[in-house]
Amino acid sequence: MKVLKTIEELQEVRKNTKGSVGFVPTMGALHDGHISLIKKARSENDTVFVSIFVNPTQFLPGEDLEAYPRKEQADIKICEMCKADYLFMPQADTMYSPEEVLVKAPNKSYILEGKTRPGHFDGVLQVVLKLFGLTQPTNAYFGKKDAQQLSLIQQMVKNFFLPINIVPCDIVRENDGLAKSSRNVYLSTTQRKDALLISKSLYKAASLAAKKEKDVKVIKDKMLEVMQGLDVEYVAFVDREFNEIKQIQLGNTIILVVARFDKTRLLDNIWI
Amino acid sequence: MKVLKTIEELQEVRKNTKGSVGFVPTMGALHDGHISLIKKARSENDTVFVSIFVNPTQFLPGEDLEAYPRKEQADIKICEMCKADYLFMPQADTMYSPEEVLVKAPNKSYILEGKTRPGHFDGVLQVVLKLFGLTQPTNAYFGKKDAQQLSLIQQMVKNFFLPINIVPCDIVRENDGLAKSSRNVYLSTTQRKDALLISKSLYKAASLAAKKEKDVKVIKDKMLEVMQGLDVEYVAFVDREFNEIKQIQLGNTIILVVARFDKTRLLDNIWI
Incomplete structure (x- = not known):
């Protein structure tokens, strides 16, 4: 597995990748849920890209972006074990320009999880659109656990006619039924x-x-x-x-x- | 040249198109400026897609969307003469869902042309992103005459890391210098x-x-x-x-x- 630390490295690799591409975007601190996504991507595609990027624009003011768990070394090991081909870990400042064309999630992003986090899903869609632009996946894997996020990403793909198959993945649970988290x-x-x-x-x-x-x-x-x-x-x-x-x-x-x-x-x- | 009237037809054709794709999005009523774009696309790509779509979301309330000139038959002839391969002419209601993920142009969309038309460029970027999703162009051609629009499209492509080369095309003028319009x-x-x-x-x-x-x-x-x-x-x-x-x-x-x-x-x- 190759770790790609810059956008330019990723773009170069992607340009030379033929066949189907599976993509698993994550914010790191990988657990069994993520592992199931990566394994599914591995079983269904010629090449697998995983990204780890703690995206600042989906954190609201006051939410503790800095406290979000970072486990870089363990995460790299996990992606290797799951036989991903490429792990993309960009620096935040390279993903954003001072002024940006923004994505605005529809009204249903302001209920449930969006109710207490207005604008959160705008940031999610923005970074996912960027990552889709970079990785140009055939199939992209998202957990059903974040169901509202999944639904909004599906809508974005539909609205912008992106030629990407979104694969919803089942929730992974402990033996007694508790959802892994x-x-x-x-x-x-x-x-x-x-x-x-x-x-x-x-x-x-x-x-x-x-x-x-x-x-x-x-x-x-x-x-x-x-x-x-x-x-x-x-x-x-x-x-x-x-x-x-x-x-x-x-x-x-x-x-x-x-x-x-x-x-x-x-x-x-x-x-x- | 084949006229494609539905999104499904276009998607089917695009899926089976190999090699470089040149794309010229227009709102129809084609003149010499458009012709120069299509000819340039023709000379630089294996396959050329032109679209004619009078996009409702870039017209503001009170702006007369209905009065915008439609010259369907003449436009088809022009695209044929310029040797485009496909002309995409979708119905407005198929391009939009009742609720949409929106695109928000940055602050510089509110100066100059955007000053008197707040939100106009949001609609432009939205439809261009949709059309890019559908046509997946290698090269997309835009006139320098609409310089602010061109600049915002370039920024969108950069921000979302779209693997599309935006080709700015020179203004076409009458013999005495007046810009064609x-x-x-x-x-x-x-x-x-x-x-x-x-x-x-x-x-x-x-x-x-x-x-x-x-x-x-x-x-x-x-x-x-x-x-x-x-x-x-x-x-x-x-x-x-x-x-x-x-x-x-x-x-x-x-x-x-x-x-x-x-x-x-x-x-x-x-x-x-």
């Missing part, structure tokens, strides 16, 4: 046990939907029963394009939960 | 004669700069002298990235003039 390490033993109720509530919802329950109010109440005692920030029901829905549409529904454990915010969702 | 037909005989003073003032500026005059104030005064009696909207001096400048930088300066003749607004510029 770099934030799980912040949980105390009790919190770790309580956190299980999140995925439990989602399984409950899926089972109710499978039994033809359509009313999201009914399902939400049952989910909150399962999560009794947790500090639930939201339970939401959206279609695949992230419009909020009142009735379950089998094959076109995502149910999302966010719960807080002190300062740790855990996200999970299920696609039904 | 579809608006020239609106001029009366007297106005047509007066309009000559625009290009004359630009040649005067170029000659002063060649004689080492650096001060844009001095040059501007001389230009206004040449254009005495004209309704001059602005004379502006910018560098190639459209930052306004106070001193001529040879090889990096564009001088722009806009003058009004009743309701007809004529643009011209010179690159020195």
Whole structure:
């Protein structure tokens, strides 16, 4: 695997790459979720590019960009083990000019995860568009865990007619069901046990939907029963394009939960 | 030449096109300026795509989108004569979704042409990004006449690292120097004669700069002298990235003039 530290190196490599290209953009601190994306990309493409870039424009003022975990050496090892061909790790100042053409995410970027982070998804789309321009992927891999981000990226690709296949990848879970996250390490033993109720509530919802329950109010109440005692920030029901829905549409529904454990915010969702 | 009326047709054709692709995006009503772009594209690429699309998002409320000249049959003939391979003429409603990821041009889109048309360049960049996504050109051809538009497109390509070579094309002029424009037909005989003073003032500026005059104030005064009696909207001096400048930088300066003749607004510029 070759580590590419500059834009020019990447462009030179990409120009000479033939065949299908799989791309996995990340902010580093790689865990099992990322590993599953890279392995999937490896199995489906001739060449695999991974990027690690903690993108400043998706952090809002006051959000601690500097505190975002950086694990450069471990990340390089992981990408090597997953048999990526190229790991792109640019410097932030080379990715941006003083004045930029910006990307503006649509209104649905201001609900749920975007509600408390206005402008966050503008920054996400901006950097993803830049990275797509650089890597020109055939297939790009994103986790379903960040479902709203995935949906907005899918919309961007559709709106700009980019010839890129976006591959949504399943959430990777611990054996007991907890969604893998770099934030799980912040949980105390009790919190770790309580956190299980999140995925439990989602399984409950899926089972109710499978039994033809359509009313999201009914399902939400049952989910909150399962999560009794947790500090639930939201339970939401959206279609695949992230419009909020009142009735379950089998094959076109995502149910999302966010719960807080002190300062740790855990996200999970299920696609039904 | 094949006329492609749908996005799907274009995508199918593009997928099967090998070699270099030249692209000339237009809003139709083709004149000698467009013809020079298409011919240049023809001489430099294996395959040439032209698009004709009167893009609604670059018209502001109150600007008369419907009155924009449409000359479909004549335009098709012209593209055939210039030996384009494909002419893409999509319906407006197929190019846009109800909710869109938007493009936001930087602050310099709000000076000069953008001053009286706030948001105009957002719409231009949006549709150009869409058309680039669809045609995936190696080379894309734009006239220097719309210098601010050209500059913003160059910035977008740079910011998003698009692997597209933007080719700025020289202004095509009448024998007496008047820049070709579809608006020239609106001029009366007297106005047509007066309009000559625009290009004359630009040649005067170029000659002063060649004689080492650096001060844009001095040059501007001389230009206004040449254009005495004209309704001059602005004379502006910018560098190639459209930052306004106070001193001529040879090889990096564009001088722009806009003058009004009743309701007809004529643009011209010179690159020195």
